[in-house]
Amino acid sequence: MNNMGAIILISVGVLFNIFGCIGLIRLPDMYNRLQAATKCVTLGCCSILLGVLVHFGIGSAGFRALMAIPILFFTATVAAHALARGAYHFGTKMDERSVKDDYREAVK
Amino acid sequence: MRYVTVFILSMIFWLLITFKFTVPNIAAGAIASAITAAIFGRYYFHNVYKFLQPRRWLWFVVYLVTFIWACIKANFDVAYRVLHPAMPIKPGIVKVKTTLRSEFARTLLANSITMTPGTITVDIIGDEMYIHWIYIRSEDPAVYTRMVTGRFEEYIKKFAE
Amino acid sequence: MTSFLNILLYIQIALCAACLYRIIRGPTIPDRMVGIDIFGILVVGICGIITVQTGQAFILDIGIAWVILSFIGTLTLAKYLSGKKLNE
Known part of the structure; x- marks a missing residue:
């Protein structure tokens, strides 16, 4: 029973990772790739770590997995924010389908 | 007061990561937390009483x-x-x-x-x-x-x- | 069960290969950096699956350390992108 829950959680996590990597390859410009990949891959890896927690139960390994989840969330979101900001200052163009850009006046 | 909060939080983190309640482990965690609190304590938590509500x-x-x-x-x-x-x-x-x-x-x-x-x-x-x-x-x-x-x-x- | 976990592990490694494709082909430099960032997060998933397979908890420590190091690396790359010195 315990093992079954762990397997299901890990499979869901790998499925989310697949969506994220398809987005990384298919989407047209850098900002959209960053969005899809960051969201899907972060939640997928959190789901895998939850699966580890369910598999080992309360104990040394389980708590390590539980502590890894908030670290993963904070580092992934802050890294995505820094990358987006750096890429804009670097001068990366947005896709031609973009409809709005409020940030340009703020940077100039 | 800020330093104490940082110390307690890093101590909890250390104990959850290692999850081994022996005396040498707790002593090593206390030393590491004290160094962390001494260096980084002044950057965090300007009003620690929020934690108690x-x-x-x-x-x-x-x-x-x-x-x-x-x-x-x-x-x-x-x-x-x-x-x-x-x-x-x-x-x-x-x-x-x-x-x-x-x-x-x-x-x-x-x-x-x-x-x-x-x-x-x-x-x-x-x-x-x-x-x-x-x-x-x-x-x-x-x-x-x-x-x-x-x-x-x-x-x-x-x-x- | 072990064979199913093996399949999941191979899928995860194939996703890392997809990130490598983006790193090699990426038209601009920020594209490659997104690939590097996502690669670092995917390795944690691999560490988790190997932990369940072998039952040894120290591999999760490798995962946590990998997350933090990859975070620092990404921040450095982002600073480089926005054209600042590293000590600002």
């Missing part, structure tokens, strides 16, 4: 449940946009005003926005957050401010301000 913890739990539900919705949103053959995207960067004051609350709000469906925070200048949105649903600033920040802003204001 149970009302804030209640709002924190409400925020956490909302946040996890928004994360799961965000994943299915991304999956729909990625797997759709025509890729229905209409990206752009919008400007959103925030009313939060403290740095910690703003960081939390930016992180929440990054994990909610279709949005990612690019920069914060003064009171304004610049947000890249993968599918702009509305052109009116009042409408999209409410759509982007959602209920996170009021929850964060209740437990972190």
Whole structure:
């Protein structure tokens, strides 16, 4: 029973990772790739770590997995924010389908 | 007082990571936490008495449940946009005003926005957050401010301000 | 069960290969950096699956350390992108 829950959680996590990597390859410009990949891959890896927690139960390994989840969330979101900001200052163009850009006046 | 809070938090973190309650382990954790608190203590937690109010913890739990539900919705949103053959995207960067004051609350709000469906925070200048949105649903600033920040802003204001 | 976990592990490694494709082909420099960032997060998933397979908890420590190091690396790359010195 315990093992079954762990397997299901890990499979869901790998499925989310697949969506994220398809987005990384298919989407047209850098900002959209960053969005899809960051969201899907972060939640997928959190789901895998939850699966580890369910598999080992309360104990040394389980708590390590539980502590890894908030670290993963904070580092992934802050890294995505820094990358987006750096890429804009670097001068990366947005896709031609973009409809709005409020940030340009703020940077100039 | 700030130093003590940082010390206690890093000690809890160490004990959860190692999960071994022997005397040498606890002593090593105490030394490492003391060094951490001495170096980084002055950067964090300007008002530590917030930790002792149970009302804030209640709002924190409400925020956490909302946040996890928004994360799961965000994943299915991304999956729909990625797997759709025509890729229905209409990206752009919008400007959103925030009313939060403290740095910690703003960081939390930016992180929440990054994990909610279709949005990612690019920069914060003064009171304004610049947000890249993968599918702009509305052109009116009042409408999209409410759509982007959602209920996170009021929850964060209740437990972190 | 072990064979199913093996399949999941191979899928995860194939996703790392997809990130490598983005790193090699990426038209601009920021594209490559997104690939590097996502690669660092995917390795944590691999660490988790190997932990369940072998039952040894120290591999999770490797995962946590990998997350933090990859975070520092990404921040450095982002600073380089926005054209600042590293001590600002």
